Amino acid sequence: MYRFSSTYSNSNLSYLGVLLLPLLLLSQIPFQLVSCGNIVQFLPGFEGPLPFVLETGYVGVGEGEDVQAFYYFIESENNPKEDPLMLWLTGGPGCSALSGLVFEIGPLAFRYEEYNGSLPNLVLRPHSWTKVSNIIFVDLPVFTGFTYARTESVAQRSDSSLAHQVHQFLRKWLVDHPKFLSNEAYIGGDSYSGIPIPAIVQEISQGNKEGLQPWINLQGYLLGNPVTTRTEKNYAIPFAHGMGLISDELYESLQKNCGGEYINVDTKNVLCSRDLNSYSEAISGLNTAHILDLKCEWLDNEISWRRSLIKKDQSKFLNTHLKLPPLNCRSYAYFLCAYWANDDNVRKALHIHKGSIGKWHRCNYNVPNKIDISSSFEYHVNLSKKGYRSLIYSGDHDLTVPFLATQAWVRSLNYSIVDDWRQWRINDQVGGYTRTYSNRMTFATVKGGGHTAPEYKPEECFTIYSRWISNMAL
Template sequence: MLWLTGGPGCSALSGLVFEIGPLEFKKEEYNGSLPNLILKPHSWTKVSSIIFVDLPVNTGFTYATTNSGSQRSDSILVHQTHQFFRKWLVDHPKFQSNKIYIGGDSYSGIPLPVIAQEIIQANEKGVQPWINLQGYLLGNAMTTRKENNYAIPFAHGMGLISDELYKSLQINCKGDYINEESRSILCSKDIRLFEEAISGLNTAHILDPRCEWLDDTQKIQRRSLIKYPSNFLTSNLRLPSSSCRSYPYFLCGIWANDDNVRKALHIRKGSMGKWSRCTFNIPHEKDIFNSYDYHVNLSKKGIRSLIYSGDHDLLVPFLGTQAWIRSLNYSIVDDWRQWYANDQVAGYTRTYSNQMTFATVKGGGHTAPEYRPKECLDMFSRWISNITL
């Protein structure tokens, strides 16, 4: 399987050490030494080989040597991913007959179905090597770019806003909560009240604490006996608490910027500066408006899909995912029911006649495997083995 992390511009290390890969950082307070990696018990690599790819360019450890090569867009990302995979199979011919899957989460929901379609079209034209694409999977994935429109119904259902505010939003905004240009004065007022109501929440998982973060520009000396930057006590910066889920993100930054680590990973010296988990500051042209039609095309080709949603994500709420899947208007072959992991309800699922399975992950956030690793491994293992959830 080939895995793309979202963003756009978030490093594949996120998928490898925080979500589905075989390693994770040992959660211990930083003491100036190199953070330790340990084996992850619920890695998806137990059932599939996985290639974690840093794309688009200037994501993670990738770089370009020319200005033209540094250009980033959805369509460039699609083409580069496709070309990378075919070239990788040329270099590793023993994998050419393997069943191939592609997966990702968050913003990957935009380019990934397009990548799948480009692979199929190239196969049909006889481009070699043949990519034996069997299916794709997406978690809490952006699809229509209108997913935020479901944040307000989600917030109301989760008890984050009052009945009165929700009713007022419905009346004054007429169901359109994301188009700022057409908002009335009353709608804008209600939106501000909504934003106040959810301020302070961790929108990636509404039950998790919202932890303070250390600014990326601050440098920490690995071998220093000083645990924090010299200006830590006199600045407004804060390290995340070691009890926070985001603390390993901080450890990852220390690890990935260590010279010995880069040497071990064969990162070309001088090819790039500071590693960042996500490069949101680099321009990226969003030239693929949505990926809805590509799901339709892939369904017609008989490509299987698993679309899953952590049910406590406010960024891409499961309600929005359900809405676009429902609008495909495919008949249901396995209706809404519970699915189990370790003899406990792990979520709810429904399967459609186009071989698309939708599943919620109970207690999951924006990156569901990060929050529910055991359940998500069970879900993936069954799906890739063509076993019902």
């Protein structure tokens, strides 16, 4: 759930400059106690009152609060006063927090049933991470989900601005929710969020050190299937070879002709380009998010499709470029989600500002993103020195961000091993493998998991999270 492409080149901002500028700006912002949320007791598509506390609202961030960041907050179903508080970002950049809520770690999911023109139905998810923690799902960066900009000047996305806005969001949100000030705080996310989250944690830590208020009881962070160095694609070919997707001969030729570098290959390197074409042909037809899952077309034109079905005008539907995925395709639920989120009654129930956005997209890739954090590796180094806990996990069938890539940068931190490579188990079965380092970082694979792991293996990922968040060994 991420894209590397950008219409902007890398910035030459120094690490110190990126860190200190937002802190100077943040220190000038008067935090006023103003209500920013509304309790939602009923949701269209869900039968009866919600059996958990859901709050939705906006927090203004940026200069003049011109970015109105939308959030879903769900209290822990266990002990909200004492359970940890986690802020969760979905990847992209530009994928809505609702995607994380209903497809990955939240307490709701869409019922898989054929769409008939009525509102899709919601059901409870048994392995929600809200069983053990309070979670704030945030729609950031700008133009993600229901988050909108009030002026054109703040419409540009960048990695560093996302980090600054999330930092500001959390401090403001805590001012409005003082009963959670003492709770242990964590920042979590997956996929592309592996780039901004370490920077967010670093910025919050520095803000605490500088005396910014309110103080945040920051304890650590967690990342799933994370982009980190932006060189993850170099590990796709070794992964594909290990999984039996390409031949020994092609792998050896790729190594020889490309030298292990498969990104931005020199066009003059004819032999490498030839081998890469052979590799692309070999994996064509596979779902890179999960190499065992069905590859189903998904086009973000759900509303047009819906109107065609409601009108029962099948000829019009069939003459378009849309393709309806089979009910057993994972992308079918993405269609259902878009219908649901674009329904007027749903928006009213969620207290969406009327007229603030047009069509809701699960992932909005149409806004350029300036890449000014080329790698988050150095942030991990600094956070390790500060002693923050971290959990890094990967689905072991993910070709998009292969676990080999994540394992490589974790290993290159060069910390000693305190709990060596071993199985972690669930229901007397192997759930994956794990290793823990002296910098309080735990790395884990999820057997059978894809990109991202909780979407494919919810019970296994809940087990990992619930053990880790409780300071237990996996």
